Amino acid sequence: MGLLEGIKKYSQENPAINTQNKEAFSMFLELGFPTKNDEEWKYTSLKKIISKEYKIENKGEKINENEITESSLGLGEKIIFLNGELLRNPEISGVTVTKKTNNNPKYHDAITALNAAYAKNGYNIVVKKNTQITEPLEILFLTKNASNNFIQYNNSILLQENSSIKILENIKNLTQNLCFTNTKTEIKINNGGVLELNKIQDYSDSQFLIDNTNIVQDSKSCSTINTMLLGGAFTRNNLSFIQNGAHCESNMNGITVLNNNEFGDHHTYIDHKNEKCESNEMYKGVYAGKSNGVFNGKIMVRPDAQKINAFQANNNLLLSDDCSINSKPQLEIYADDVKCSHGCTIGQLDEKALFYMRTRGISEKDARQILTFAFVAEALEKITVPSLYEKSKALIEAKLNVSLSI
Amino acid sequence: MLKIENLNAGVEETKILNGINLTVKPGEVHAIMGPNGSGKSTLSSVIAGSDDYEVTSGSVSFYGDDLLSLDPDERAHKGVFLSFQYPVEIPGISVSNFIKAAITEKRKKIGLKPISAKELLSKMREKMALLNIKPGYLSRNMNEGFSGGEKKRNEIFQMAMLEPKLSILDETDSGLDIDALKTVAAGVNKLKNEENATIIITHYQRLLDYIIPDFVHVLHNGRIIKSGGKELAKELELNGYDWITKEADKKWGC
Known part of the structure; x- marks a missing residue:
């Protein structure tokens, strides 16, 4: 069973919760995964990836502290996700970090619509007005799974007026099983805000990723x-x-x-x-x-x-x-x-x-x-x-x- | 030290060097002069190991080693150095990292233990002082945005750091104003000793006012047509190349 069939089956077992999610999902079904006929995907084929079988949003295995340390780039405060679940979030003065709820998601194509319909996990970072965070914040997305997994994150970052932060995103698959991640991050920077976001993508051959990052600046x-x-x-x-x-x-x-x-x-x-x-x-x-x-x-x-x-x-x-x-x-x-x-x-x-x-x-x-x-x-x-x-x-x-x- | 015998080289069908013979001994300074297109730069490129040129016959030996069978980096390890007419800009690599890579590899290849960062830095500072190079230079990218004079000075700086046995200075005077020329020449003179030799390749006599050659050779149509002492350079400056090349053309029939 390919990914599209897998998602359809999953949707029958887990009906979309609200109208927006439903609308997003029907848009995804209507468009399907992009193919090379789509101008934006002319040189990029998803064929091999979506033909594989994945468990959708599967619960994974436990992780030990060593594995976290080894996966981390060892910078300052950490937000850690394991198999989609928020494992740890730090307390930083001037910043609130919470689990994202997928309400009223935005989407503009099949991939983001799929994310809008079913992404249940993600972070929500708000940096308060006039706050300068000097210590970088590391966000670690770990997967450790007994089977191939399709996993989606929906994140948001808000920098209020004149605040600043430096963030590092790091995705790591700890097994040989395939992990296909579809992640979407909405960022809003209010007047005078300064953001540095670093993405370190030194993936293994078992990690596939589609990353959508949209930034709106005042x-x-x-x-x-x-x-x-x-x-x-x-x-x-x-x-x-x-x-x-x-x-x-x-x-x-x-x-x-x-x-x-x-x-x-x-x-x-x-x-x-x-x-x-x-x-x-x-x-x-x-x-x-x-x-x-x-x-x-x-x-x-x-x-x-x-x-x-x-x-x-x-x-x-x-x-x-x-x-x-x-x-x-x-x-x-x-x-x-x-x-x-x-x-x-x-x-x-x-x-x-x-x-x-x-x-x-x-x-x-x-x-x-x-x-x-x-x-x-x-x-x-x-x-x-x-x-x-x-x-x-x-x-x-x-x-x-x-x-x-x- | 260096023995070139009947060296013939060219690019595809075009012959550029037509039987060069030259012997250089330790402690000597040779000047090779000649009009544009006479083969001066080809000769220096062939000695340094450029594969833009094909050697069709002849030999080049360096302390008894067949230089032509060695790669450019192996020739450098033996002690051959070419100061480029047009030094190459290498964005993204600093002068200090470049020098470090070159020295580390050379020491490894000739069986010396690695030089410490501290030792290397103090040697760089010493050679910079010798050549009047301003601080801050080491962290600049190799030749990137350097003026003509700075590029040439950088060549001599590398020569000072690498301490070659044979240095070939290819048109080192071109693009230099008189002050830069004096500094570069003074640097070369300070680096001179009884163990090493220098070949100066130049179109004009100007540089030879500051670096006094023991021998002057005139190159024309890929042949050394006349050799003499330092007074030959003065004569060329006064009378041009014509009187000597015409005579040679009669002899070789071009």
């Missing part, structure tokens, strides 16, 4: 989303920003390093609706083996969004003959006094630089690894939590088999 707010995609059989990140207020800043940085048969897809959307705002987007991709990547970056500049500055870059390195990247920038500009730039490159390592390094005594293998690391380093610098920067650097170095610290 005036003078700033959001930075850093996505480190360093593994996993299938990862699709849908990241969107809506700039409602003036003088907003939205930053998105991505590092993708994939090998073997891994697949990673970044779909980003920035909606400039107000004036004097900025958006900066830098995605670096390194593909080796038979890995495949997709980048789709859309920038919308509405008529009222005068004097905005939008920058987008997607640079890719292909290290083998069997890997690929499909990169597509999309710009729609309806305002005349704006500065928009975008660039997409796909290439190999610079042969001149390789020769230069070798004349200094660096072996070809090392020179290739160092240059590859140097290629992604620019995006890595955007992580402002020092311990997380070090951790991410170590993960990337390990993936590229390079050591560069002095």
